[in-house]
Amino acid sequence: MNRRYALEVRQQMAWYWQALIIAGSLILGLLVSGTILVVAGVPAGELLNEFVILTLFDAQSLQSVLFQASPLIMVGLAGCLAFRAKFWNLGLEGQMIFGAIGATAITMWDIGSPAIRLPLMMAAAMACGLLWAIAPVLLRLKLQVNEIVSTLMLNYIAINFLLHLMYGAWKDPKDAFPYSPKYESFELLPEFGDGLSMSIPIAIVIALVVLWFINISRAGLYLRFVDKSPQVARSVGVPVAKTILLAVLFSGALAGLAGLMVAAGQEGRLTHSFYVGYGFSGILIAFLARNNPIAATCAALLIATLFVAGRSLQVFYQIPFAMVQLIQAVLVICVASSDFFIRHRIRRVQGGE
Amino acid sequence: MDLISSWLGNTPEFAVPFALAALGLIITEKSGVLALGAEGLMLVGAVCGIGAYLTFEQTAVALVMAMVAAGVVSLLFALMVLVMRINQVISGLVLVFFCQGLTTLTGTLMGWTNQPVPGLEAIALWPLSELPYVGRFFIQNVVVYLVPVIFLISVWALNRTTSGLRMRAVGENPQAADAAGIPVLGYRLAAIVIGSALIGLAGAFIAVLSTKLWISNMTAGRGWIAVALVIFARWSPWKALAGAILFGCIEALIPQLAASGIKLPQYFVFMAPYAITLGVMIWVAISKRDSSSQPGALGTPFIREERT
Numbered sequence: 078m079n080r081r082y083a084l085e086v087r088q089q090m091a092w093y094w095q096a097l098i099i100a101g102s103l104i105l106g107l108l109v110s111g112t113i114l115v116v117a118g119v120p121a122g123e124l125l126n127e128f129v130i131l132t133l134f135d136a137q138s139l140q141s142v143l144f145q146a147s148p149l150i151m152v153g154l155a156g157c158l159a160f161r162a163k164f165w166n167l168g169l170e171g172q173m174i175f176g177a178i179g180a181t182a183i184t185m186w187d188i189g190s191p192a193i194r195l196p197l198m199m200a201a202a203m204a205c206g207l208l209w210a211i212a213p214v215l216l217r218l219k220l221q222v223n224e225i226v227s228t229l230m231l232n233y234i235a236i237n238f239l240l241h242l243m244y245g246a247w248k249d250p251k252d253a254f255p256y257s258p259k260y261e262s263f264e265l266l267p268e269f270g271d272g273l274s275m276s277i278p279i280a281i282v283i284a285l286v287v288l289w290f291i292n293i294s295r296a297g298l299y300l301r302f303v304d305k306s307p308q309v310a311r312s313v314g315v316p317v318a319k320t321i322l323l324a325v326l327f328s329g330a331l332a333g334l335a336g337l338m339v340a341a342g343q344e345g346r347l348t349h350s351f352y353v354g355y356g357f358s359g360i361l362i363a364f365l366a367r368n369n370p371i372a373a374t375c376a377a378l379l380i381a382t383l384f385v386a387g388r389s390l391q392v393f394y395q396i397p398f399a400m401v402q403l404i405q406a407v408l409v410i411c412v413a414s415s416d417f418f419i420r421h422r423i424r425r426v427q428g429g430e
Numbered sequence: 431m432d433l434i435s436s437w438l439g440n441t442p443e444f445a446v447p448f449a450l451a452a453l454g455l456i457i458t459e460k461s462g463v464l465a466l467g468a469e470g471l472m473l474v475g476a477v478c479g480i481g482a483y484l485t486f487e488q489t490a491v492a493l494v495m496a497m498v499a500a501g502v503v504s505l506l507f508a509l510m511v512l513v514m515r516i517n518q519v520i521s522g523l524v525l526v527f528f529c530q531g532l533t534t535l536t537g538t539l540m541g542w543t544n545q546p547v548p549g550l551e552a553i554a555l556w557p558l559s560e561l562p563y564v565g566r567f568f569i570q571n572v573v574v575y576l577v578p579v580i581f582l583i584s585v586w587a588l589n590r591t592t593s594g595l596r597m598r599a600v601g602e603n604p605q606a607a608d609a610a611g612i613p614v615l616g617y618r619l620a621a622i623v624i625g626s627a628l629i630g631l632a633g634a635f636i637a638v639l640s641t642k643l644w645i646s647n648m649t650a651g652r653g654w655i656a657v658a659l660v661i662f663a664r665w666s667p668w669k670a671l672a673g674a675i676l677f678g679c680i681e682a683l684i685p686q687l688a689a690s691g692i693k694l695p696q697y698f699v700f701m702a703p704y705a706i707t708l709g710v711m712i713w714v715a716i717s718k719r720d721s722s723s724q725p726g727a728l729g730t731p732f733i734r735e736e737r738t
Contacts, residue, residue: 086733117539165519220715225466225519226658227711233651233704241697357527364520397538399646403531409524410510417514 083426090419098415106411110404119394138385140273146381147280147342151335152359153366153373153380154287155328161291161304161368162324168213168228169332170356171235172206176333177340178239179205181257181347184264185247191263198264199337206333207326209235214325218318232356243349257347266342276342280374283331287370296323304368332359354384354402361409380405437679437686439566442574443640445678447472447632447649449577451656452663452670453584454628459665460588461621462601462727466522467507468629469653470529471500475633477533480644481540483547492547493573493634500630501623503529508622512615515731526653534646542644549642571639577671580628585667597621601725604732614732629653651704658707662714664723680706 115121152169159166166172179201183189189197213231216222242248243255251258266275291297299320302310311317339351358380366372387401451468458465478499483492506528510521537543550571558568588594599607600617608614636652637644655677663670684699 117535167523216712216715220712222711222715223658223661226654226661227708229651229654230658230704230708234701234708237697237701237704240700241695244697245695360523361527397534397646399531399534399538401531402527403535406524406528406531409520410506410528413510413516413520413524414514416516420515 083424085422085424087420087422095419098418099412102411102415103408106408109407109411113403113407114390114396114400117394117396117400119390119396142378142381142385143277144274144343145384146378147274147276148335148338148355149358149362149377149381149384150280150284150374151331151338152355153362153377154284154370155331155335156359156363157291157366157368157370157373158287158324158331159328160363161300162321163304163307164214164217164321164325164328165225166210166213166228166325166328167225167356167360168210168231168329169335169359170352171228171232172209172329172332173336173339173352173355174232174235174239175209176202176206176336177347177351178242178336179333180337180340181247184260185257191261194261194264195266195341198341199334202333202337203330204333206336207330209333210325210329214322218321236352239347239352240349243347247347249346255349256344259346260341264341265345266338274342276338279334279338283334284370284374287327287331290327291370296320300324332356335359354398357402358384358405361405364409365412433686433690435563435566437682438564439569440682440685441675441678442567442570443678444681445675446574446577447636447640447652448656448659448677449671449674450580450632450635451629451653452659452674453581453667454625454632455656455660456625456663456665456667456670457584457588457628458621458625459660459728460601460725461597461618462604462725462730462732463511463618463622464518464522464729465507465622465625466519466657467504467525467529467626467653468632468656469649469651470526470533471504471626471629472633472636472649472653473529473533473647474503475500475630476637476648477537477542477644478630479634479638480545480547481536481542483638484542484545489547489550489638492638493631496634496638497627497630500633501627503532504622504626507626508619511731512618512622515733518729518731530647537644537646544643544645546643547638549639573635573639581667581671588667593617598725600732601727604727604730608732608734614734618732629656632656655703655707658711662710665725666723677703677706 111121111124114124152173155169155172156166180198183194183198183201188194209231213222213224213227216227217224240255243257247257249256249258266279268274289297291300299310299315299317302313302315303317303320307317310320335355336352339355340347344351362373362376362380365376383401383404387396387398387404390396390400391398451472454471455465455468475496479492479496482495483489486492503525507521507525510516510524511518550573552569552571553575555568555575558564559566561568586594588598596607596612597617597620599610600612600614600621604614607617633649636649641648659670659673659677663673681703684702687694687699688696
């Protein structure tokens with residue numbers, strides 16, 4: 078047999094080639110997504126207008142992109158932290174739901190004076206998100222229970238618990254929809270400047286804290302050991318279990334905070350479906366960013382643009398929000414595939430053997 | 431006891447999707463490919479089954495097209511894990527997300543949501559169907575009766591045919607299989623497509639024969655429960671079938687409880703299958719059964735150029 082081409086493992090590749098390949102794959106992903114949108118009924122000529130111009134060059138949309146980005150940055154960072162500990166935390170949605178439930182509990186029961194209400198809600202959101210992450214991580218560490226399944230099962234339990242509250246005890250009697258009563262004005266994340274939400278600076282500060290945690294703190298150093306090889310880490314005396322526990326609980330707390338950002342930042346109340354799309358986006362953001370907090374912040378901005386554009390598509394063309402999920406999946410498939418071309422090369426082999 | 435009789439009668443309807451999805455997962459995973467995409471592929475089977483029925487009005491055609499559709503979509507997964515060598519966990523998750531988006535979009539844009547379909551007539555297996563209490567268990571549609579046959583054929587193919595044994599060799603030790611001249615990627619591709627077609631059938635069963643309509647994300651985590659089921663069953667098809675019947679019993683109990691007038695908080699009842707799955711996983715972990723039955727190369731990509 079005369080094989081003309083052979084696949085080889087590439088040892089190294091210059092960074093600019095890598096960047097070019099990743100950019101190329103993103104463009105390919107966007108082209109595929111554009112095609113899907115055209116098939117779904119968006120006029121081809123309107124695509125650029127809808128996505129790029131209306132979303133990024135309009136001050137108000139740009140604000141909503143930044144606004145949308147903050148919870149996405151939180152779930153993205155939460156994903157980064159857990160995945161660095163080799164823990165597939167697919168429970169971001171459940172942790173987010175419990176974060177928002179914790180924050181809403183503070184408002185429902187009027188705990189604390191108005192001045193300290195918001196910090197108390199943030200603490201409650203982080204604590205509840207963290208608590209919802211404890212069971213799967215302990216089960217994994219003590220009993221080797223597969224965390225992919227356990228965290229997903231806990232999501233479904235959290236969703237049903239949220240519905241139980243929204244259709245039951247916490248339903249706003251004045252509203253036909255399954256929503257909690259509106260938060261008081263001092264329970265909402267305040268705005269500053271020209272209508273920018275406080276959630277943006279909070280997200281940036283948390284991103285810096287995660288950056289410090291991963292790159293500078295002792296736990297972050299341990300985490301890098303665990304990420305590279307848990308066996309080696311254990312034999313050089315790194316407290317592997319404690320490091321994984323810490324990273325996953327941190328991840329749960331951030332997901333909880335993301336829940337608060339949606340409830341107290343965007344909706345102004347707890348709703349029955351506020352979490353939709355976030356858990357999945359957090360995982361994909363962390364994957365796209367290769368668990369790097371700065372890259373995750375950038376990826377979250379990209380995904381936020383998609384969210385905002387997706388909502389306007391929903392309004393103008395009646396395209397379901399699931400389109401956003403489909404486009405995200407297409408982008409991730411393309412970017413993940415680009416890794417193949419970075420790690421391998423196709424070499425022409427002289428025939429005639 | 432009317433209650434027990436109708437509970438037993440409804441069990442197969444709930445058990446069949448778990449059984450078929452778990453069998454599909456076992457077939458794929460025996461070849462060494464970690465398959466997490468069941469939730470997504472079931473949705474593909476479900477939406478395509480309904481779509482095909484609404485178009486052709488033939489249940490058999492709908493079921494076959496659902497299997498074909500899931501097989502075709504699984505080619506994307508095969509491309510990711512076999513050709514592009516992307517992490518199999520990520521590939522499985524992305525497949526689920528991709529299918530969730532795709533099926534919701536297709537269902538909505540084609541107007542297939544909430545369109546009822548008639549399903550299949552139940553056939554009574556006389557004289558078993560005349561038995562007291564358990565009689566209703568033997569009045570089921572033809573697909574339910576086919577499930578044991580599908581299991582028998584699959585187990586026979588996995589354990590008794592050359593292809594089946596080669597496929598398992600690929601899953602246990604791809605390097606050795608490669609050295610023996612077995613096309614590793616070819617067998618993995620076949621395992622992915624066949625397994626996914628069965629998972630697609632499981633989804634179509636839910637939509638076309640059980641719920642009899644399409645709602646977006648209607649599988650509601652059953653694909654993930656099937657993933658858990660494969661772990662409890664230790665990759666054994668018969669144990670998976672037993673587990674599927676157990677879960678079918680639990681799911682069938684939910685509408686029974688509602689019908690019998692027992693007042694329970696509705697959403698806590700809906701939580702039950704997930705909580706029980708978690709409980710069973712913990713129980714299996716505590717009883718510390720050996721993990722030797724897991725395919726040796728599960729989750730590791732086969733990269734010929736990097737063989738040592």
